[in-house]
Amino acid sequence: MTATGTTSLTGLLAELVVTTPEAPLAFDVVGDEIRTCTRARFGERVEAVRAELADAGIEPGQCIAVMLPNWSDALVWQFAASALGAHIIGVNTRYNTGEVAHILVAARPAVVAVAASFHGLDLIGTLCAAAHSVPEVAAPAVAVVTGPAAPVTPVDPAGFDLGDGAWLVGSGDTRGTRVPRTPHTATVTAAGAAADPSDPLAVAFTTSGSTGTPKLAAHRDSAVVRHGRADAAIMGLAPGDVTLCVLPVSGVFGFSAAMATLAGGGSLLMEPVFDAAAVLRRMQALEVTHVVGGDDLFGRLYDTWHREQRADLSALRWLGIADFLGRSHDIARWARDEFGALTSGVFGSSEMFALTLLWSAEDPESVRWSGGGRPVAPSIEARIVDPVDDRVLADGEQGELQFRGPNVVDAYLGNPDAARRAFTPDGWFRSGDLAVATGGGYRFVCRMGDVLRLRGFLVDPAEIEHCLAQHPDVGVVKVVGIAGVGGYTEAVGFVVLADDASAGTDAEVLKQWCREELAAFKVPSAVHIIDRMPTTVGGNGTKIRAVELREWAQEWTDRERDYRRG
Structure with missing residues (x-):
C-alpha cells in the first residue's frame, strides 16, 4: 500500500503499518475470546476488500452502505472504500425497514456490506424488505461479511442476492456480481464548496431526525483524518493506549472516537454487544485508557462495578461523556476518585463530528464535567448569535452556537434543500443548539427546541x-x-x-x-x-x-x- 499523505485515510493507514506493523490495531471479541488484529494484518484485509470492490465495479463517488456491528471489519470497509474514492454510510444493525429504506433512497448505495449473522438479527431480511419497499431504486450488490468468528458451516452468498449479485467477502470471488450504476446524490454545502474538489467524500452519518426525516451528513476524506488527529491531541492518545469502542462505529460518536484512537496510534477494543460485566473484565485485561460515550453507557458500567464487578480500571486516564440521563457528574466523580481519570464533557453532531468541542485538563471540574468545550483545532471557528437575526452576542449571553471550519458537513446525501437551510448567508453552520460563550470555550445549554x-x-x-x-x-x-x-x-x-x-x-x-x-x-x-x-x-x-x-x-x-x- 502506497502512502498518499498523512491527511488521507489511505495515508494514515500506511503510516501506521510502516511505523509498527505488529502493533495491535484492534481487539475483536468472539464469545469470551479476544482476537488481536495487528496493523499489518488490518492493512492486508483492507487491500483484499479494496480489490474485491474494484473487481465488482465500484467507481469513485459511489456510496457503500455498511450494515455491520462493532467488528474491525466495519473499519476495514471504511479504509477500503476510501482507497477507491467511494464513501461509506453506516447502517446501525438495529435500524428497522423504514430507516434502511430511507438510506437506500437518499444515499443510493451501490453495495451493501451485511453481516452473515449477528446476535440473532435478521439483517438480510430487513435489507430485503427495505429494498422491495422502494422498487424505484436499483437494488445494490451485497457483500456478505462473516466477521471475526467465521461460521462452521460455509455461507452461501446466493441467499443474500437482491438481484445484482452477492459475494462472500474474503473469498476473492466476485463472479456474477456487478454493482449497479447509481446516481451521485450529494449536494455540496457552503463548507464543502470551499474544500479541495479533488478531496472525495469518505463517510456519511444519519442525523437524529429531531426536526424531521433524518439527513445524511457527509464529510471529506481529509476532514476525517485532520479531525481525528486534533481529537487525539486533546485526548492525550498515544501508541500503547487502548480505547473502548462500544458505541457503534456506524454512528458519529463511535466513529469519531475510533478515528481519534487510530490517528493517535492507539488500539481499539471492539465490543459488538454490550454486556457491562464482560466489558469491565476486558477493560481490566487490556488496560483500557480511554472511553467515550453517554452517561447511559457509563451508568451501566458504574452500576455493575459497584454491584458485582470491581474490575481494576487503574489504567483509565480519560473519559469523554455526553449527558443523556443526568448522571454524568456522579460518573465523573467515580472515575476521578477510584481511578484518577480525567473526565470531559463533549459536544458535536453528525454534521460536525462528535468530538468538535472538548474541555482541557486545565478547566475546572465545575466546567469540564458539563457539555461543551473548546474547539479541538484552531481551524474550527465558533460563535454565539441571536437565533432570530444572527447578530453576534457577547460572552455570557445565550444564543445559537454556529460553526465554520473543515469539520463542518461537506455535503448532504439525497436532500438538496438541507445544504441551503443549514447555513447562514455568510457561510456559518447553524447547529440548532443553545449555548453560552465562556471566553475561549462554549457551554452547551440545550437544543433550541427544548429551552x-x-x-x-x-x-x-x-x-x-x-x-x-x-x-x-x-x-x-x-x-x-x-x-x-x-x-x-x-x-x-x-x-x-x-x-x-x-x-x-x-x-x-x-x-x-x-x-x-x-x-x-x-x-x-x-x-x-x-x-x-x-x-x-x-x-x-x-x-x-x-x-x-x-x-x-x-x-x-x-x-x-x-x-x-x-
Whole structure:
C-alpha cells in the first residue's frame, strides 16, 4: 500500500503499518475470546476488500452502505472504500425497514456490506424488505461479511442476492456480481464548496431526525483524518493506549472516537454487544485508557462495578461523556476518585463530528464535567448569535452556537434543500443548539427546541433537572415544557425514584425542595413520579424521549401521577 499523505485515510493507514506493523490495531471479541488484529494484518484485509470492490465495479463517488456491528471489519470497509474514492454510510444493525429504506433512497448505495449473522438479527431480511419497499431504486450488490468468528458451516452468498449479485467477502470471488450504476446524490454545502474538489467524500452519518426525516451528513476524506488527529491531541492518545469502542462505529460518536484512537496510534477494543460485566473484565485485561460515550453507557458500567464487578480500571486516564440521563457528574466523580481519570464533557453532531468541542485538563471540574468545550483545532471557528437575526452576542449571553471550519458537513446525501437551510448567508453552520460563550470555550445549554421560556425568561431545563437530581431520593429526572393556563409555558418534572427512596417522598416534597433552591418561576408546576423513563436507542446511546413525556404532561394536567414500583 502506497502512502498518499498523512491527511488521507489511505495515508494514515500506511503510516501506521510502516511505523509498527505488529502493533495491535484492534481487539475483536468472539464469545469470551479476544482476537488481536495487528496493523499489518488490518492493512492486508483492507487491500483484499479494496480489490474485491474494484473487481465488482465500484467507481469513485459511489456510496457503500455498511450494515455491520462493532467488528474491525466495519473499519476495514471504511479504509477500503476510501482507497477507491467511494464513501461509506453506516447502517446501525438495529435500524428497522423504514430507516434502511430511507438510506437506500437518499444515499443510493451501490453495495451493501451485511453481516452473515449477528446476535440473532435478521439483517438480510430487513435489507430485503427495505429494498422491495422502494422498487424505484436499483437494488445494490451485497457483500456478505462473516466477521471475526467465521461460521462452521460455509455461507452461501446466493441467499443474500437482491438481484445484482452477492459475494462472500474474503473469498476473492466476485463472479456474477456487478454493482449497479447509481446516481451521485450529494449536494455540496457552503463548507464543502470551499474544500479541495479533488478531496472525495469518505463517510456519511444519519442525523437524529429531531426536526424531521433524518439527513445524511457527509464529510471529506481529509476532514476525517485532520479531525481525528486534533481529537487525539486533546485526548492525550498515544501508541500503547487502548480505547473502548462500544458505541457503534456506524454512528458519529463511535466513529469519531475510533478515528481519534487510530490517528493517535492507539488500539481499539471492539465490543459488538454490550454486556457491562464482560466489558469491565476486558477493560481490566487490556488496560483500557480511554472511553467515550453517554452517561447511559457509563451508568451501566458504574452500576455493575459497584454491584458485582470491581474490575481494576487503574489504567483509565480519560473519559469523554455526553449527558443523556443526568448522571454524568456522579460518573465523573467515580472515575476521578477510584481511578484518577480525567473526565470531559463533549459536544458535536453528525454534521460536525462528535468530538468538535472538548474541555482541557486545565478547566475546572465545575466546567469540564458539563457539555461543551473548546474547539479541538484552531481551524474550527465558533460563535454565539441571536437565533432570530444572527447578530453576534457577547460572552455570557445565550444564543445559537454556529460553526465554520473543515469539520463542518461537506455535503448532504439525497436532500438538496438541507445544504441551503443549514447555513447562514455568510457561510456559518447553524447547529440548532443553545449555548453560552465562556471566553475561549462554549457551554452547551440545550437544543433550541427544548429551552423553556418561563415568565419571559429563557431557562435551561437542565437547571431544574440538576436541582431535582440533588434530592437523595431521586434516581433519574427529566423536565419538559408544556402550554399551561393562558398559553404560558409551564415546567413539568418527571422523576424515577432511587431504589432506596423513602415512602414519604412525593410530588409536593420534591417541589418544596425546588422552592428552596430555585427562583419561584423555575419551580415545576407539576412533578410526576413514574416507574421508568421512556427511552430510545440510537447510534450514539440511549436518550430519554422528551416528546413522549411532553404528551404525558399535557394529558396529565388534571393531577400529578405517582406510579411507584410495585
